[in-house]
Structure formats: C-alpha cells, structure tokens
Amino acid sequence: MAQGRSYAAYIRRSTEDQSDEHQLSDIEDWLDYNDVSVSEVDFYREQASGAKRDREKFNQLIEDIEDGHYTDVVVWEVSRVARHGLAAQRFFTVCEETGTVIHVTNGSVRRIEPEGEGRMVAGIIAEVAAEERRNLIRRTKSGLRRAREDGKWTGPAPTGFTTDDGYLTPNLNPNYDNKETGFLDVVDALERIVSGEWSYNKAAEHTPNITRQTFSNIHQDEERLAWYLERRAEDDRVSEALGEVELQS
Structure with missing residues (x-):
C-alpha cells in the first residue's frame, strides 16, 4: 500500500x-x-x-x-x-x-x-x-397502467391462477412438477378449512405447492376467499377468469 x-x-x-x-x-x-x-x-x-x-x-x-x-x-x-x-x-x-x-x-x-x-x-x-x-419508473408505471386498462394482470398470478398472454386464467390443469398449484385443489382445501375438517397445516400437506401461511392469508381475506368459494370478485380481471371455471364445471 x-x-x-x-x-x-x-x-x-x-x-x-x-x-x-x-x-x-x-x-x-x-x-x-x-x-x-x-x-x-x-x-x-x-x-x-x-x-x-x-x-x-x-x-x-x-x-x-x-x-x-x-x-x-x-x-x-x-x-x-x-x-x-x-x-x-x-x-x-x-x-x-x-x-x-x-x-x-x-x-x-x-x-x-x-x-x-x-x-x-x-x-x-x-x-x-x-x-x-x-x-x-415513469415508463414502468405507464406500461402497468396500459396493461391494467387492457384487462391484463400486471403482477404475479394469485394462488391457483396463471396468466395467458398477460390475462389471468384459473390453473385447471396444473403441472405439479413445475411447482404449479391447481385452482380446484385450492378450492377443495379451502372448503375443508371452512368446514373445520382441515387445519391450515393439514391443507398444506394435502395440496401440492402451497404453504400453510398462504392458506391462512386467503382464509382470513374475505374478498380473496370469495374468489374460490363463491366464484365472485370485485376485480373485473379476476371475475372474468372465474367465468372460465363456470364454463368448464
């Protein structure tokens, strides 16, 4: 030195x-x-x-x-x-x-x-x-705003959903090897949680690629819980995606 x-x-x-x-x-x-x-x-x-x-x-x-x-x-x-x-x-x-x-x-x-x-x-x-x-930052915000206006999902897909060309869709055919979570798997687990049949831990044990904490977060969020149990959402992007579940039921 x-x-x-x-x-x-x-x-x-x-x-x-x-x-x-x-x-x-x-x-x-x-x-x-x-x-x-x-x-x-x-x-x-x-x-x-x-x-x-x-x-x-x-x-x-x-x-x-x-x-x-x-x-x-x-x-x-x-x-x-x-x-x-x-x-x-x-x-x-x-x-x-x-x-x-x-x-x-x-x-x-x-x-x-x-x-x-x-x-x-x-x-x-x-x-x-x-x-x-x-x-x-300005370009990013502008791009996100345009995407939302076009009905596209701008963040990580919610649990049990995926995106197709930016549009939200329920994951009805999950690839578990790729760490995906199926929408209907989440629905089944939440129904058992609400009925008292399963705890968060047991739900996580029986549902691929989802944690106890995630089940807890969804269960305690009335708006999100309605997505899975009532197929109802205030967000138009989620509501439109949930319509796909009804069509295939």
Missing part, C-alpha cells in the same frame, strides 16, 4: 438476484495495478437500491470517511454510489471536506480529487443516472 494511504471500497448490487462479482473483480484489478493489497482494504458491500438514502453500508462508509479513516475510496462506477443526486453529492462533499480521493474503475471520470477536479463530471453522471431511473 502506498505510504500513508488507507483505502476503502464500496460495492452495491440493486437486487438479490444480481451479482456484484464483476464489481469486485474490477476493483481488485485496480488495486493490484496500483500496488494496493486487497487484504488492507475495507470493503463495504450491500444489496440496496441506489435511490434510497438509508443504505446501512453506504451511510457507515460516509461516517467512517468523516472520522478520517480513509484517504482513498474505490468504486466500480459513479452510479454504484447513488442513483439519487443528493446522496451522490453528499458523498462527494464529505470526501472533498476530508481530503479523500475517489477512484472510479469504470467510467468516463476515473478520479475525483478533494480540490474538485472530476467532481463536476461525476455529478453530471450521477444526475443522469438519477434521471434515467425516474424515466424508467
């Missing part, structure tokens, strides 16, 4: 199913190229949205920078710091005030000096990332 230097690295992945190994690999390559031992670097790794300000590791890193623990911080790209302009600027400001150098391993700006060099470009990159996220 360079004489008198102390390093931290921040790594963030947005969701549980994402991998951060590419970030780690790039940062380790940067450290090796700059003769910095990985063993002497404090890594702050977390899963969190870049739009949130209550990220535990990110906030801890900022506190540690404020306390003078680091002279250098390494990140994969500016968007990993934050997809919220104010959060990114807070990070830049703290580093500037404490004389901490920010190193970016991937991006158009690779070094942000405490004196301000590179900060303007980095700030623009952070604002662009924030605007891209806002546009994505």
